[in-house]
Amino acid sequence: xxxxxxxxxxxxxxxxxxxxxxxxxxxxxxxxxxxxxxxxxxxxxxxxxxxxxxxxxxxxxxxxxxxxxxxxxxxxxxxxxxxxxxxxxxxxxxxxxxxxxxxxxxxxxxxxxxxxxxxxxxxxxxxxxxxxxx
Amino acid sequence: xxxxxxxxxxxxxxxxxxxxxxxxxxxxxxxxxxxxxxxxxxxxxxxxxxxxxxxxxxxxxxxxxxxxxxxxxxxxxxxxxxxxxxxxxxxxxxxxxxxxxxxxxxxxxxxxxxxxxxxxxxxxxxxxxxxxxxxxxxxxxxxxxxxxxxxxxxxxxxxxxxxxxxxxxxxxxxxxxxxxxxxxxxxxxxxxxxxxxxxxxxxxxxxxxxxxxxxxxxxxxxxxxxxxxxxxxxxxxxxxxxxxxxxxxxxxxxxxxxxxxxxxxxxxxxxxxxxxxxxxxxxxx
Numbered sequence: 001x002x003x004x005x006x007x008x009x010x011x012x013x014x015x016x017x018x019x020x021x022x023x024x025x026x027x028x029x030x031x032x033x034x035x036x037x038x039x040x041x042x043x044x045x046x047x048x049x050x051x052x053x054x055x056x057x058x059x060x061x062x063x064x065x066x067x068x069x070x071x072x073x074x075x076x077x078x079x080x081x082x083x084x085x086x087x088x089x090x091x092x093x094x095x096x097x098x099x100x101x102x103x104x105x106x107x108x109x110x111x112x113x114x115x116x117x118x119x120x121x122x123x124x125x126x127x128x129x130x131x132x133x134x
Numbered sequence: 135x136x137x138x139x140x141x142x143x144x145x146x147x148x149x150x151x152x153x154x155x156x157x158x159x160x161x162x163x164x165x166x167x168x169x170x171x172x173x174x175x176x177x178x179x180x181x182x183x184x185x186x187x188x189x190x191x192x193x194x195x196x197x198x199x200x201x202x203x204x205x206x207x208x209x210x211x212x213x214x215x216x217x218x219x220x221x222x223x224x225x226x227x228x229x230x231x232x233x234x235x236x237x238x239x240x241x242x243x244x245x246x247x248x249x250x251x252x253x254x255x256x257x258x259x260x261x262x263x264x265x266x267x268x269x270x271x272x273x274x275x276x277x278x279x280x281x282x283x284x285x286x287x288x289x290x291x292x293x294x295x296x297x298x299x300x301x302x303x304x305x306x307x308x309x310x311x312x313x314x315x316x317x318x319x320x321x322x323x324x325x326x327x328x329x330x331x332x333x334x335x336x337x338x339x340x341x342x343x344x345x346x347x348x349x350x351x352x353x354x355x356x357x358x359x360x361x362x363x364x365x366x367x368x369x370x371x372x373x374x375x376x377x378x379x380x381x382x383x384x385x386x387x388x389x390x391x392x393x394x395x396x397x398x399x400x401x402x403x404x405x406x407x408x409x410x411x412x413x414x415x416x417x418x419x
Binding site: 040 | 172175176178179180182183186190279280281284336337338339340341345346348349350353356357360
């Protein structure tokens with residue numbers, strides 16, 4: 001089957017690089033699947049998991065937002081942080097989740113910190129759920 | 135002339151100092167290598183994001199975004215990157231002096247600008263001179279990860295977006311080589327000249343170019359700040375390494391001079407002793 005090169009890069013360095021048969025992820029406008037031969041495209045991503053299918057195996061990468069860029073020869077995901085499911089620090093994510101929940105209870109809804117805590121909570125939940133799929 | 139014992143104790147203490155500076159030099163050399171590697175790991179992300187931003191910003195003219203538009207300048211923000219500790223030669227003072235002079239020549243009152251300081255030395259420098267430091271972060275580790283700087287970077291970009299500042303400059307030491315670091319001024323926002331070496335691709339936008347720029351541009355500006363931080367961390371370690379190397383060399387010079395003086399004094403003492411003995415023996419005959 002045809003494959004396409006995928007790279008996930010973050011400011012701290014490349015996280016994932018490989019050839020896969022299909023990339024599927026959640027863009028802000030909805031679920032998105034990319035097969036080889038897709039037209040060039042850019043889409044912002046939601047906090048979520050990127051699923052990379054290759055030869056019956058599926059790998060999971062947790063991304064916290066960022067962008068998906070599709071070119072004829074390769075797909076790149078630019079995120080401010082991303083982890084392959086094996087390398088997620090689950091305990092840290094659990095702690096972050098508790099911290100965020102704590103903050104959400106204290107804050108007023110309209111407050112700026114509320115939004116931040118909400119995002120932090122989403123990221124933590126995402127990491128935990130991706131790590132369970134390893 | 136100093137006594138033999140005085141010279142001896144000076145030699146010992148200089149030797150000890152040189153051992154310390156030598157150790158610090160080696161530590162900095164190791165840290166510099168790591169910092170260089172970090173800066174290298176960051177390059178793919180930066181080139182990619184630059185390519186995409188350039189393609190979108192140039193490919194679709196007429197797209198409006200607050201981060202792309204220049205407005206009349208009422209207040210300027212300066213982001214300055216310095217280190218937390220000294221002993222790095224002229225590393226900090228070069229950056230701080232240049233920014234200080236620029237501010238003095240560009241602005242008349244403290245209301246026209248504000249400073250965002252990364253690093254203790256820079257923060258203390260401007261606070262001491264009664265200049266407004268609105269944000270600061272200290273204790274950035276030697277190998278900073280993006281998460282550690284994200285908070286201050288996004289606050290800084292946010293302050294431009296909500297019109298607290300009308301332009302933003304970045305001051306840091308650019309790492310050229312282990313022996314050369316240049317103070318660099320970079321206009322961070324508004325983003326006016328986004329260039330990319332790669333060829334431009336025309337994309338489909340999902341959902342629209344505007345919404346993508348809303349996500350992309352803050353991310354781009356934040357990564358510029360992070361890139362500058364990595365760059366100046368490499369400079370810091372390089373500067374400290376050179377400074378410590380100079381200190382070690384100076385200590386070694388001092389030691390060899392002192393040893394010469396010590397040996398001369400010892401020789402003089404011996405000669406004097408012999409003359410005294412010979413003189414004493416002659417007197418007995």
